[in-house]
Amino acid sequence: MADTGKIIEIEILRYRPEQDEAPVLQTYKVPFTDDMSVLQGLQYIKDYLDGTVSFRWSCRMAICGSCGMMVGGKPKLACKTFLRDYYPGKLRVEALAHFPVERDLIVTVKDYVKRLEGIKPYLIPKETRTLEEGEYLQTPQQRDRVMQFSACINCMLCYAACPQYGTNPKFIGSGHMAILDRYNSDSRDGGREQRMEPVNEEDGVWGCTAIGYCSVVCPKQVDPAHAINKYKIESTMDYFTRFVTPGGGDK
């Protein structure tokens, strides 16, 4: 690393369950260059200053969605955020808001993953085809229809941006709705009916009050707020169409 003489103070909200009753702040002085991300700052701390600091990371290029954390109080990917933007001030880094802290900057994702499984985030073919019949074809226009929401990387920043999720951890949240729509809107998919149950539930889309911050913080321009609000319309349609659909009232 080139020595620029610049040193930034990084304040980390530490939580070590074996010794801390509650999270405590710890400050590190990190030499940095203008091209260094917050993630690289944390790696410097881990390598040279304090090996006990824990955080998740993998790809370093906003693809894997592992390094989401609160940077300067806002949900960010540490790999996509630069130290230079916070210098000469002090930079505070905390675990993603609204999730239980497992250790230091690592949050518990158990509930998140469980709910994700609930929305069946995979193609449920409309018609089963044998291997001889070939692949499920799709036109470029049909593919374009799902491109935006398929860009979600499950980084959970939208959940850290959502106070409704913070006050009710059972709330389905906007990120899952973007993923759900990615499959529901796929021309090859026939699983819509199976996916609508969690949408219409008490903790489904109606917990959203259109704050919209989730779409602001999304690092992949997925616009999850749009997805969840779209399903308020679909949920309403489901509610009313069941009265005019044969056998619909049984649901």
Place this chain on the structure above:
Amino acid sequence: MSIQRPYVRSMDGWWKRNAYYVRYMAREVTALFVAAYALVLLVGVVRLSQGEAAFNGWLQALKTPLSLAFHLVVLATFVYHTWSWFNIMPITMPMMFIGGKRVQPGTITRAGLAAAVVACAAVFVIVRGISS
């Protein structure tokens, strides 16, 4: 040694943590002013049903300085109410395509604001026409 004892952080005062949340709460609060003004108009309808004298009394009450100040406050909150709701309209309505291209969020917001301005101007002109 590994101990699992997940720490849940408090949500107390969450809306003060971010300017975005403050603006959201301000948007929600404006609904109370809309409701308050709806009550004022409702009282007007009730007074109208009670006869001309009662209705004129309601009109006089609207002209007091206190009422005028109230109207100014309500006007300011209505402007914010209109702007903030049209601002989130792009996320609350289905994707729109014109000529195969997606309508941009800014266009949707501006169209909503323009519709509000036109509607206000139309009501103003009609009411002025009736009263003169």
